[in-house]
Amino acid sequence: MSSRPVLSQRVSRFGTTVFSEFSALALKHQAVNLGQGFPDFDGPDAIKEAAWKAIQGGVNQYAPGVGAKDLRVAIAEHSQRFYGHAVDPDTMVSVTSGATEAILDVILGLVDPGDEVVAFEPFYDSYDANITFVGATPRYVPLRPPDAAHATWWFDRDEVKAAIGPRTRLLILNSPHNPTGKVFTREELEFLGNLCAEYDVKVLADEVYEHIVFGPARHIRAATVPVLADRTVTVSSAGKSFSLTGWKIGWIIAPPALRDAVQRAHQFVTFATASPFQAAMAVALRLPDSYFQELTALYTEKRERLLTGLRAAGLKVYSPEGSYFILADIAGYGFADDVAFCRHLVTEVGVAAIPPSVFYGPEHRHLGQGFARFAFCKSEGVLDEAVRRLGAKLPALKR
16 A cells, blocks of 8 residues: 555645535535525526527537637627726637636746745635645735724735735735725725836736625726736636626636736636637626616625624624625624634524635734624525524624
């Protein structure tokens, strides 16, 4: 028998994702699942019908590796329509199997072993894994909750300056941000862009929640800020904007040299993405403005419904500027940390939430231990039942 370990070193420190773990717990305990961030409702029928038509029409073989031409054109049209961002569909766009694949492709294409990658905490968990996969070193800068001096989540500029240096190859910028809901301002983007220009750092702008933003906040595409324009790879996807997360259609937009670097990785990760769903996404991106306005109104109502319910149950909550997550302060409930709180919540209260400390590196993990993340991308009945259960049992836990 071989004595060699089964797991490679690059995956040995990763267990089951927190999303899978808590979704399984929710199923076992028949809990209302406000953990994993996927809608429990479908996107527009017109998009589903377009996919069906494509399948019936024979659009079932490999798409071009860079993506179907019509979808790339639709992505460029969408960029111009919403952001005034001029995009060449032939040289600046690649279609990927979801934004998660796109993020890996960007890191594979732009980062070498020994480089450093800077990201804000809390972070989407694949960032940390992908940085590890390429043998780079993560440098994390924490986002801080609103306080007397800051109306929204904020970062310490000196901490950012300390994190970025000669070995920094990439800055990962997620706005609207999961899980805090922060939407970075133009002034913040310019500050980060000037730092990146000083050290010749490229930027991965993860903008998958671009159409889920609540006024007065406004999403600004990083690539449209002049100092960031020639160094930014924009990542987005169809899952969040069209409530079709299972289709896994994502894309990157970048200046030609950066697009080429990412495409070189993509061709050996998945090569191509599902052809009929690409055809349907071209239809989705061309939906009228009214669709996107109604999406904002839908999520505004859901946000207010859950914020009101969480407050009534005794939780201090932070109202997100974007995305479909709410962070709640769980101090004063007598639990050792957020993991213990969320386990109790799912097993004894019957509501699943995600412990956000898993979205921090070891140095700052304690900063996430005082919160729980709730998703409001759910139907009204599900949100109301979660609120009912929380209201019935949570106040008794307060110390």
